Amino acid sequence: MKDANHKKIGSILCQKLVDAFEKRAIHGYYAETKEDALKLALGLIPEGSSVGYGGSMTLDEIGLKAALDNEKYNLIRRELAKDAEEMREKYIQIYASDVYITSANAVSEDGIIVNIDGNGNRVSAICYGPRKVVFIIGVNKIAKDLDAALLRARNVAAPINCARLSKNTPCQKTGSCMNCMSPDTICSQFLVTRCNRIPDRMHVIVVNEDLGY
Ligand code: SF4
Numbered sequence: 001m002k003d004a005n006h007k008k009i010g011s012i013l014c015q016k017l018v019d020a021f022e023k024r025a026i027h028g029y030y031a032e033t034k035e036d037a038l039k040l041a042l043g044l045i046p047e048g049s050s051v052g053y054g055g056s057m058t059l060d061e062i063g064l065k066a067a068l069d070n071e072k073y074n075l076i077r078r079e080l081a082k083d084a085e086e087m088r089e090k091y092i093q094i095y096a097s098d099v100y101i102t103s104a105n106a107v108s109e110d111g112i113i114v115n116i117d118g119n120g121n122r123v124s125a126i127c128y129g130p131r132k133v134v135f136i137i138g139v140n141k142i143a144k145d146l147d148a149a150l151l152r153a154r155n156v157a158a159p160i161n162c163a164r165l166s167k168n169t170p171c172q173k174t175g176s177c178m179n180c181m182s183p184d185t186i187c188s189q190f191l192v193t194r195c196n197r198i199p200d201r202m203h204v205i206v207v208n209e210d211l212g213y
Contacts, residue, residue, distance in 0.1 A: 007208065010139045010208045011030075011032070011208050013109070013139060013142055014030055014139055014142075014206040014207070014208050015030055016109065017107065017109060017111060017142060017206050018030050018204075018206055020109070020110045020111035021111045021204055023111070024111050024194065024195035024196060025195055025196045025197070025199075025202075026111065026195065026196045026202040026203070026204055027200070027202065027203045027204070028111075028203075028204050028206060029203065029204070029205045029206070030205075030206055030208075031205050031206065031207045031208070032207075032208050033207070033208070033209060034061060034062040034063075034207060034209055034211065035062075036207075037062045037136055037205050037207045038062045038063055038064055038067060040205050041062070041064050041101065041134055041136060041205055042064075042067060042068075044099075044132070044134050044203050045068065045073070045099050045101075045132075045134065046098075047072045047073065048072070048073070048074075049073055049074065049097075049098040049099050050073075050074040050076060050093075050096075050097040050098045050099070051068050051073055051074065051075050051076065051097060051098065051099045051100075051101060052076045052078075052093070052094030052095075052097040052099070052100050052101075052125060052130060053065060053075075053076075053078075053094075053100065053101045053102060054100070054101075054102040054103075054121070054122030054125065054126075055122065055161075056101075056102055056103040056136075056212060057103075057164075057211070057212040057213060058103035058136050058137070058138060058211040058212035059101055059102070059103065059136065061211050061212065062136060062207070062211065064101060064136065065101075068101075076090060076093050076094050076097060077090075078090040078091070078094065091121045091125075094121070094125055094129070094130070095124070095125060095129035095130070096129065096130075097129075097130045097131075098130065098131050098132065099130060099131070099132045099133075099134060100125045100126065100129070100130035100132070100133045100134070101133075101134050101136070102115075102122060102125075102126060102133065102134075102135055102136075103135060103136055103137055103138075103141070103211070103212050104135055104137050104141060105141070105149075105152070105153035105157040105158070106141050106142075106143050106148075106149035106150070106152040106153045106156075106157065107137055107141055107142055107143065107149060107204075108142075108143055108144070108145050108146045108148070108149045109142060109143070109144055109145065110145070112146050112149065112192060112193065112194055113135065113137075113191075113192075113193040113204070114146070114149040114150055114152075114153045114190070114191070114192055114193075115153070115190075115191045115193070116153050116154070116157070116158060116186065116187050116189065116190050116191075117186065117188065117189045117191070118184075118185060118186040118187070118188050118189075119188070120188060120189045123189050123190075123191035126191060126193065127191065131201065132200070132201055132202075132203065133201060133202050133203065134203045134204075134205070135202070135203070135204040135205065136204075136205045136207060136211070137204060137205070137206055137207065137211075138207050138209055138210050138211025138212060139206070139207065139208050139209065139210065140210040140211065140212075141157075141211075141212070142206075146192070150190070150192075153190075154177040154187065155176045155177050156213065157213050158171060158177060158186055158187055159171035159172060159174070159175050159176060159177070160213040161186060161213060162184070162186060164213075165186070167182075167184040167185075167186060168182060168183075168184045169182045169184050169185055169186075170182070
């Protein structure tokens with residue numbers, strides 16, 4: 001449980017980030033708690049939408065996938081794919097979806113979003129495809145600048161995710177990036193989102209709670 005001072009500093013950091021996004025033509029929203037984040041996210045996803053998602057603990061932690069998994073939405077459940085060919089079909093469906101929900105591996109204080117990916121399905125859907133992208137990012141993912149965000153993605157997020165997904169990579173054992181070329185690497189593609197050019201496409205909910213890795 002964070003003390004009040006820690007929460008206050010987190011709140012200032014998150015609100016500054018929300019302002020920074022507006023300069024990048026990305027809509028930013030502040031959420032004090034994960035319950036607030038869930039309400040804000042649902043407000044950005046009209047009923048009847050087809051919704052795709054990338055691998056993310058944050059989405060589960062705020063309960064967003066569970067809240068969308070009903071007849072009011074068309075949630076594209078990629079984990080139901082039985083083989084690689086069906087998975088590819090799901091990814092293509094997600095590419096054509098109305099809304100894509102995701103977190104990020106890190107974000108700089110001035111609003112540059114960093115994501116790394118093994119297959120590239122997540123970073124490609126962030127770049128283009130779904131008509132709207134909704135990010136949910138916990139305060140723990142905020143890094144001082146772009147270099148620190150890239151460092152965080154490779155030395156905090158990736159090793160924990162490799163361990164969580166039982167990937168055979170050196171970082172799983174060492175806890176930090178060894179710049180591997182393992183077939184199991186989740187660091188094939190790096191996406192640095194500097195700004196948005198398609199009006200109203202990108203939305204980021206910044207949450208003053210630790211979420212995901
Ligand atoms: S490049 Fe390899 S060692 Fe480095 S974080 Fe990615 S998977 Fe781990």
